[in-house]
Amino acid sequence: MYRGFNLKITEDLEQRYLISGYTVFKYLKDKAIESLDNFFLKNGSLDGNKIMESWFPNVPSHIFLSHSHKDIEKAILIAGMLYENFKIITFIDSIVWSYCNDLLKQIDDNYSLNDDKLHYSYERRNYTTAHVHLMLSTALNKMIDSSESVFFLNSPNSISTETEISQKTNSPWIFSEISTTQIIRKQTPERLKPQTKLFKALDLNESQRSSLTIEYDLELSHLRDINSNEFNIWIQNQTENAEEALDLLYNQFPLKPKFLI
Template structure:
């Protein structure tokens, strides 16, 4: 199996937030809207490999990644645990309903990655007996798909103006200090690390025009997860409570009208040592 790559060029985002204590009832009125956003994002993914095969049988990684992990126009990147998908969908719907903000929900790409990996494994990694996969080939295919996924995540975080991380017991466990935490999710770890290392972007005045129209593996644990824990540095993410989200919505309804993200930045100033 041969997959060819092109080196991507980087961009920057502006702010990152960690939303804490989001209740199960928050945004329930926006649930159907959030699910519609997810379904629309999933519908952009293509489900074939043949279109990306070269004459020599290799796969074009750039074209494949563009089809399976498409760059979606979004204002907010929502990072969350798989177990918090319902909360993430309601938050995305709530952001669209109250502010007209478009959200990228990261769990949509996880499903795409699993489906793409299955197709590649079935085509390139199956043993002659057609009942099991070649271990070495599957390790290689997993590396390729996860690398494409990591690049797609980086590009989407760069494209979005800010990142919202759902800080819940499902996503992290508390550390010794308020800004120390741990996570068993390699993708949450990657997203937060990316958001920390990306250079902070200054917002051009021309952008502030507001339109008011409306990783699977062999398990060692009972829950199916791999027992690897990552240290998670969330110190660069501004802390946001559910109450502050509601205050943000109220302030956005008051004159003078301005971009809702500007209102959020004013409501929750960035820390001086933020390096997002």
């Protein structure tokens, strides 16, 4: 990861970009395998590494887009816009890895059912859920690390408080992803190294019972704000080269002096 941006798009986006958005995700999702076949070791255990490689593969992308599942259509539209205009590949985990629960059900149907074959064991379900969610969390961290930029789609669906000073989220996945962007290694692209100085930390998902609400403090100060007007200025640039488009974005929002050593 090189840069992070806090994307605040309040206006409606053109629906025509949905087709391009879904085309990108079909390409990415086709790289995954949705089966437990061939994942058994000789001792009868499941091979966790092979499951991660097949179900949650690290796929090539320029941008990792963190978002609320309620904003999935807007996320897909943004991905479609970026691909049509710049050939930028945007990774959205809820599309590519949306079958996380399918994997969990396959495992639970094999290992967590009680003798009556009608109900799951609470203890075994906790164990399998921990495994699958940690696999997904690890895969997400790797995708954030390998993507050049991270966009956070900031909306009322992803932020549970409206004040800029103290922002919170109800999503443990958003909390995890944004926290990762704070501590992940910062990697300058090779094409930018001759003109970039070293810098410190940049300024740069979930069903639940109605009686249970958990909030997490969401630290966004390291993400550079982009409003709708600024986003449109960038998207109107004439280039179909993803790296050149990203360079234009970095030039539009240069690193501030306080982040330079």
